[in-house]
Amino acid sequence: MGKSIDTVCIHGKDVRRFVDNTGSISFPIYQTAAYAHPAVGESTGFDYTRLQNPTREEVERIVADLEDGIDALAFSSGMAAITTLFELFKPGDHIIVTDDLYGGTIRLLDHVNKKNGLQITYVDTSDLEQITSNIKENTVAIYIETPTNPMMKVTDIEKVAKEAHEKDIILIVDNTFLSPYYQKPLLLGADVVIHSGTKYLSGHNDTIAGFLVTSREDLSEKLRFLIKTTGAGLSPFDSWLLLRGIKTLALRMDKHQANAIEIANFLQEHKKVEQVYYIGLPKHPSYDIIKKQCTGFGGMISFTVDSEETAKNVLQKVKLIQFAESLGGVESLITYPIYQTHADVPIEKRLAQGIDERLLRISVGIENAKDLIADLAQALEG
Numbered sequence: 251m252g253k254s255i256d257t258v259c260i261h262g263k264d265v266r267r268f269v270d271n272t273g274s275i276s277f278p279i280y281q282t283a284a285y286a287h288p289a290v291g292e293s294t295g296f297d298y299t300r301l302q303n304p305t306r307e308e309v310e311r312i313v314a315d316l317e318d319g320i321d322a323l324a325f326s327s328g329m330a331a332i333t334t335l336f337e338l339f340k341p342g343d344h345i346i347v348t349d350d351l352y353g354g355t356i357r358l359l360d361h362v363n364k365k366n367g368l369q370i371t372y373v374d375t376s377d378l379e380q381i382t383s384n385i386k387e388n389t390v391a392i393y394i395e396t397p398t399n400p401m402m403k404v405t406d407i408e409k410v411a412k413e414a415h416e417k418d419i420i421l422i423v424d425n426t427f428l429s430p431y432y433q434k435p436l437l438l439g440a441d442v443v444i445h446s447g448t449k450y451l452s453g454h455n456d457t458i459a460g461f462l463v464t465s466r467e468d469l470s471e472k473l474r475f476l477i478k479t480t481g482a483g484l485s486p487f488d489s490w491l492l493l494r495g496i497k498t499l500a501l502r503m504d505k506h507q508a509n510a511i512e513i514a515n516f517l518q519e520h521k522k523v524e525q526v527y528y529i530g531l532p533k534h535p536s537y538d539i540i541k542k543q544c545t546g547f548g549g550m551i552s553f554t555v556d557s558e559e560t561a562k563n564v565l566q567k568v569k570l571i572q573f574a575e576s577l578g579g580v581e582s583l584i585t586y587p588i589y590q591t592h593a594d595v596p597i598e599k600r601l602a603q604g605i606d607e608r609l610l611r612i613s614v615g616i617e618n619a620k621d622l623i624a625d626l627a628q629a630l631e632g
């Protein structure tokens with residue numbers, strides 16, 4: 251029988267004893283650039299750290315196991331992972347992308363990939379019809395985030411995968427928001443999963459990392475060639491921080507979610523809050539899909555307040571929750587998408603998505619829920 255995910259977080263699918271001859275319980279940090287060869291024509295399996303490093307290989311093993319992939323590659327950031335992934339494509343290729351996307355990915359697509367000849371069409375991928383009607387002869391990939399950032403729209407991964415595979419199109423899913431603890435896109439038919447390892451996987455707001463995970467041998471081979479060629483791999487020390495962070499992923503996700511449910515309920519009842527976007531609320535328009543494809547709801551909440559003034563007031567007055575970008579760490583953070591995460595997105599596009607001056611986003615941490623609610627209550631006052 252397969253191991254449960256909380257066990258896999260700590261050991262991977264196969265428990266490894268004696269990684270070296272000391273019996274070290276914690277996986278060592280192999281802080282080396284190069285490796286000595288035993289003899290001419292022989293290698294220990296490691297030659298140069300840009301190509302591979304044992305500590306990086308270990309975190310890749312754990313992340314591949316968590317996502318039920320055949321291979322995972324660890325990058326120096328989420329954006330390094332996404333940038334490298336797009337090297338799979340060539341000028342003239344067409345890609346359909348979720349319109350309500352992580353701001354940094356939009357910047358990459360619009361300012362780097364388009365210049366390099368990729369054709370990008372943004373659609374609301376939560377509406378399957380918008381995907382199918384935009385597939386062209388030269389469409390090579392569909393790229394989705396679900397739930398989206400910051401509007402929490404949900405795409406049916408299984409349905410999109412089916413549609414994509416009928417036309418030999420690859421499906422890429424950025425799974426940063428839910429982590430493999432709550433969603434496993436490869437098991438639903440996706441070909442590549444992306445993570446900003448900076449977020450829930452590392453979990454402590456203390457390092458930058460990224461992952462690509464795949465279920466396909468051919469893609470694994472191409473991506474391995476790209477990571478060693480572009481030099482975008484994760485450093486040994488950061489690989490170790492990720493290994494350490496992932497060990498508590500299950501515990502943290504349970505707590506993030508329990509807190510988020512309480513906070514979403516508090517916000518829903520608050521007179522200055524107009525709308526709460528959280529995938530754990532039964533009134534979410536895609537609740538049926540969420541129940542089908544996710545095992546939980548995570549800790550990300552967006553909400554609109556009654557005025558721009560209230561929004562700015564909240565950001566000024568929070569004491570426990572910190573006004574900062576990023577997400578997925580033990581500390582609760584609140585951000586202002588219109589001016590922060592989505593500042594580079596053209597204003598018409600931001601407003602069309604509902605990203606206006608009244609929208610705030612919270613990454614709910616693992617502090618005590620009562621303390622977090624008290625902080626929000628005082629910040630929403632006056």
Ligand SMILES: *Cc1c(COP(=O)(O)O)cnc(C)c1O
Nearest residue numbers: 327328329352424426446448459
């Ligand atoms: C943060 C983030 C990224 C980019 O990752 P970095 O580690 O910051 O480079 C990509 N996608 C999503 C959904 C993110 O939240």
